Amino acid sequence: MTEATPRLATFPLARERAFDPPDELARRRDEAPVQRMTYADGHEGWLVTGYAEARAILADNRFSTRPELLHSPIPQRGEFSKEPLTPGFFLRMDAPEHTRYRRLLTGQFTVRRMKQLEPRIHEITESRLDAMEREGAPADLVESFALPIPSLVICEMLGVPYEDREKFQRDSAVLVNLDSSMEDVRAAVQDLLSYLHGLVELKAKEPGDDMLSGLVAGGELTTEELGGVALLLLIAGHETTANMLGLGTFALLTNPGQLAVVRDDPAAVDNAVEELLRYLSIVHIGPTRTALEDVEVGDALIRAGESVTLSLGAANRDPERFEGGDTLDVTRPAHGHLSFGHGIHQCLGQQLARIEMRIAYPALLRRFPNLRLAVPARDVPLRAKMAIYGVHRLPVLW
Amino acid sequence: MKIKADTGRCVGAGMCALTLPQVFDQSEDDGTVVVLDAEPPAALGPAVNRAVQLCPSGALSVGR
Ligand code: SF4
Numbered sequence: 001m002t003e004a005t006p007r008l009a010t011f012p013l014a015r016e017r018a019f020d021p022p023d024e025l026a027r028r029r030d031e032a033p034v035q036r037m038t039y040a041d042g043h044e045g046w047l048v049t050g051y052a053e054a055r056a057i058l059a060d061n062r063f064s065t066r067p068e069l070l071h072s073p074i075p076q077r078g079e080f081s082k083e084p085l086t087p088g089f090f091l092r093m094d095a096p097e098h099t100r101y102r103r104l105l106t107g108q109f110t111v112r113r114m115k116q117l118e119p120r121i122h123e124i125t126e127s128r129l130d131a132m133e134r135e136g137a138p139a140d141l142v143e144s145f146a147l148p149i150p151s152l153v154i155c156e157m158l159g160v161p162y163e164d165r166e167k168f169q170r171d172s173a174v175l176v177n178l179d180s181s182m183e184d185v186r187a188a189v190q191d192l193l194s195y196l197h198g199l200v201e202l203k204a205k206e207p208g209d210d211m212l213s214g215l216v217a218g219g220e221l222t223t224e225e226l227g228g229v230a231l232l233l234l235i236a237g238h239e240t241t242a243n244m245l246g247l248g249t250f251a252l253l254t255n256p257g258q259l260a261v262v263r264d265d266p267a268a269v270d271n272a273v274e275e276l277l278r279y280l281s282i283v284h285i286g287p288t289r290t291a292l293e294d295v296e297v298g299d300a301l302i303r304a305g306e307s308v309t310l311s312l313g314a315a316n317r318d319p320e321r322f323e324g325g326d327t328l329d330v331t332r333p334a335h336g337h338l339s340f341g342h343g344i345h346q347c348l349g350q351q352l353a354r355i356e357m358r359i360a361y362p363a364l365l366r367r368f369p370n371l372r373l374a375v376p377a378r379d380v381p382l383r384a385k386m387a388i389y390g391v392h393r394l395p396v397l398w
Numbered sequence: 399m400k401i402k403a404d405t406g407r408c409v410g411a412g413m414c415a416l417t418l419p420q421v422f423d424q425s426e427d428d429g430t431v432v433v434l435d436a437e438p439p440a441a442l443g444p445a446v447n448r449a450v451q452l453c454p455s456g457a458l459s460v461g462r
Pocket of ligand 1: 403407408409410411412413414415424429430431452453454455456457458
């Protein structure tokens with residue numbers, strides 16, 4: 001890093017183009033993949049934009065994810081609050097506490113289990129497409145397709161009544177909105193937790209054939225802990241795949257050649273999903289970690305107590321790892337992208353997300369071969385102020 | 399080629415089973431890796447290396 005480089009003050013969020021990470025981050029990556037950044041509270045931490053460096057940090061248990069150690073890279077609340085941890089919310093725990101929770105759940109998310117869900121995901125997808133057809137064009141693809149599919153699936157898996165979705169979708173939206181006040185966030189968490197605690201008590205009395213009932217019956221977790229686990233899975237199941245389906249469809253509609261491959265070549269779909277994950281990198285800020293001891297990353301010496309914020313978007317476009325990475329090419333080998341993270345926190349639901357996308361994209365494009373945007377691309381509202389990037393709405397015709 | 403798997407480190411992300419289902423599976427209870435074929439044919443070498451690379455927790459290694 002040259003001394004002339006002005007230090008970045010806080011993490012940039014505004015994207016100049018709908019599908020590309022902020023230009024500033026790409027510029028920084030090309031200068032130095034690890035460099036200093038001033039955090040919202042004045043902390044002198046680090047920004048990591050290189051692929052190899054980001055991957056190394058995510059795999060290194062000398063970097064902690066505990067909230068009480070973290071500094072926030074954005075002035076807004078972000079996901080980086082120092083609020084005391086909700087019991088069971090294991091995304092914010094280090095090993096070995098993290099391991100205990102993760103172990104209780106991983107058996108539920110194996111590749112084989114997810115394959116067994118395939119027929120049900122097909123059914124859900126087809127019924128959403130039928131409904132779209134019945135209601136007729138134009139439609140908002142987010143409301144009628146991208147959000148309902150993953151929501152129905154996670155609700156069924158967890159054993160959360162889908163009829164209650166309005167309530168928790170509202171709370172979930174408050175949580176990922178970077179402009180939400182701390183009071184609103186706290187209220188939304190409390191609201192969700194009291195709902196989930198009620199559900200846990202119900203499952204204890206009337207167990208069903210679902211994950212939450214199974215965890216209750218397993219008897220290893222308290223009601224409080226179960227609430228935190230359910231909160232994490234419910235939010236993760238809602239905000240991520242839904243935004244991949246919405247933003248991914250938008251990206252395909254504006255790249256007709258790529259769209260045609262996904263629609264017409266079943267053998268290309270698995271790889272296309274990886275490439276869309278890489279290219280779109282919907283985790284909008286972070287993750288952030290804090291060094292527990294001095295660690296060298298690339299040319300930088302990160303001192304104990306210093307926070308590092310990664311840009312998965314910039315790392316996934318790193319030309320050292322993905323040649324011509326700024327172009328969407330569904331035939332490129334895109335495996336190894338960091339969109340699900342890396343290391344012990346790598347997304348637990350990733351195999352579920354993959355199957356949902358592998359089914360939903362081609363089913364949509366085949367049912368409506370004439371699918372197109374109902375508004376000019378520049379008028380599609382983007383989620384620039386949300387922790388998970390995507391589109392707020394995607395008006396389409398067919 | 400000999401595959402070693404450390405189930406203590408495994409976080410059950412399933413990248414191995416996804417990449418190379420002939421060689422890796424996951425346990426039904428806790429999702430940790432099960433090696434189906436610890437000495438796979440040499441032809442699978444590149445795919446095994448890829449699975450090792452993709453494992454997020456460093457639970458897999460290959461020796462000779
Ligand atoms: S890829 Fe690694 S962490 Fe994931 S299941 Fe296989 S061995 Fe375990």
